[in-house]
Amino acid sequence: MQTIYSLSLVLLISLTLVLTSTTSYAKTRTIPDGSQIQPDNLFPRVKLTTTMGDIIVELDRRKAPITVNNFLRYVDKRSFEDTIFHRVIAGFVVQGGGYTADFSVKPSMGKIFNESGNGLKNEMYTIAMARNTEPHTATRQFYFNLRDNESLDPGKNWGYTVFGSIAEGYEVVDAISEVETEYSLEFGQPDVPKEPVVLLKAEILPEPLVKP
8 A cells, every 4th residue: 555655646746747847848938039029020110219319220030030039029128218328439339228327237138149140231320239259148238330340240250240220310320429428437438428328218119001
């Protein structure tokens, strides 16, 4: 009798472990990665409302699906709201998306694969992902190219992933690029705007109507 009871208990525990593992795996598999946002739209548009005006970017999901989906999920979670453009270099880039006005780091949803070999170049008025030295370290920070930055494209080494371009608001990006900057002792970095340029809101625009 003791043997039967023990065997039943072992089977029950094993079944519980299997069910728990299956449930955990299912949860892992169903974590939203952004692909569920306008899934049939290859060129979603996002409106960025800043303290200096509005910018509309058109993203290229066809060539940079991982990067576009990643960007969209931050927008969807309203995680870009009240972040600053913390790095502004005239004639080079305007970078933001990662810090609040008091230079607090915004949380990331993890690193993504580098798609810099997708054929899109770091040309003027494109939007691309910032990263650390290692190629697959982009998380949430992005930048606008203020010129054709060929040095940021892939060559012998990995480049920086371009995933869209400015559709409207070129003049806003140009204006941001001209603000006065300084070395920030608080932030410990150069090229920081003296007066914060804030990204107040980021919103995914409705899909265009499909004509019959």
